[in-house]
Amino acid sequence: MRMPLTLVVLLFSFIGLSQKKQLQFFQTDWGRQISWDAFCEKTKAAGYDGIETWFPRDKKSQNELKTALEKYDLKVGFLNGTNKSIPFKESLKQYTAHFKTLVSWNPVYINCHTGSDFFTFEQNKAFIDAANKIAKESNIPIYHETHRGRFSFNLPDTKKYLSAIPELKLNLDISHWMVVHESLLQNQDKELEEIVNRSHHIHARVGHAEGPQVNDPEAPEWKKAVERHMDIWEKVIRKQWEGKDVFTITTEFGPADYMPTLPYTQLPVADQWKANVYMMKLLKERFNID
Known part of the structure; x- marks a missing residue:
């Protein structure tokens, strides 16, 4: 029996679309103790597509980072954060101004530690609105990480911001919420639906x-x-693959002392690099990606 031509076209279109779906993996430089060149070489060899980092403070380090990214053909995602140790207005000005520097490097995305759990709703919203404005102007995605100590420190409060700000896009680091809510959120799938829909990056x-x-x-x-x-x-x-072909992920196990350590010696009980590469491997296996 011959298949109708329209069905053949649809079938091949579906296959083509499914083949395009990708995961891009970024390695955190959190705890990095080697040069940018050595770190980027190691990252590339491990199979990553890029790195996620705070912008270097000094010009020499900035130049070394740019050279290493180009040499090893790696992408970059930057972080930006609200400084909670200075007054609100000054912090907002600093946060907003820093985007100009980050955008000039044309990163794949910018991930933000936004606001404070001690700021008012309107104060936190001011940071989110500033970031969203820059994202629209630059056409660079800006995400707001679910993070302890920030506006997004818990599930119920984060949902309030999502309801009030349609343009708000999350970077889901749900490990923070596991400890905040003292559970694996086993019975909260309904509450997580909107979070899932609005998450565009994962830690x-x-x-x-x-x-x-x-x-x-x-x-x-x-x-x-x-x-x-x-x-x-x-x-x-x-969910995100429904509307785009590439989804970005940062493997973000941290170093000692975020990584548990032994008493007195403060030696980490596991290998940070190995843990991160393992997470990349698990996700690739889950989605049958080479």
């Missing part, structure tokens, strides 16, 4: 009910926590 770190980072994601005792995070991340990725 792939695994938290648990008593902390924002398990000591080693490969350890069998953390299997339940890892699977819970993976299930939520998959919903986010598949």
Whole structure:
């Protein structure tokens, strides 16, 4: 039996679309103790597409970063943050001005630690509105990370901002909420629906009910926590793939002392780099990506 031509065209269109779907992985430079060149070489060799970093403060380091990114053909995602130690108006001005520098590098995205859990709704909204304005003008995506100590420190409050600001796009680091809500949010899938819909980037770190980072994601005792995070991340990725072909992810296990350490010696109990590469591997396997 011959298949109608229209069905053949639709079938091949679907196959073509499905083949285009990609994950781009960014490695955090959090805790980096080697040169930009060595770090970027190691990142590229591990199979990453780019790095995520705060913008270097001195010109020499900026030049070294740019050279290394070009040499190893790596993309960059930058961070920007609200300085909570200075008055609100001064902090907003500083936060807004810094975008100009970041945008000039044409990053893939900018991820923000936005506002404060001690600011008012309107104060936090001012930071979000400033970022959204710049995102529109520059055509560079700006995301706001779900993060302790920021406007997005918990699930219910973050939903209030999403309702009030249609342009608000999240970077979902749900490990923070696991410890804030002291659970793996097992019974909150309905509450998470809007979060899933508005998350455009992921920080792939695994938290648990008593902390924002398990000591080693490969350890069998953390299997339940890892699977819970993976299930939520998959919903986010598949939702965003409905409208775009590429979804970006930063593997963001942190160094000591964010990584648990042994007493007295302060030696980390696991390998940060290995943990991050493991998360990339798990996600690639989940989506059958080489």
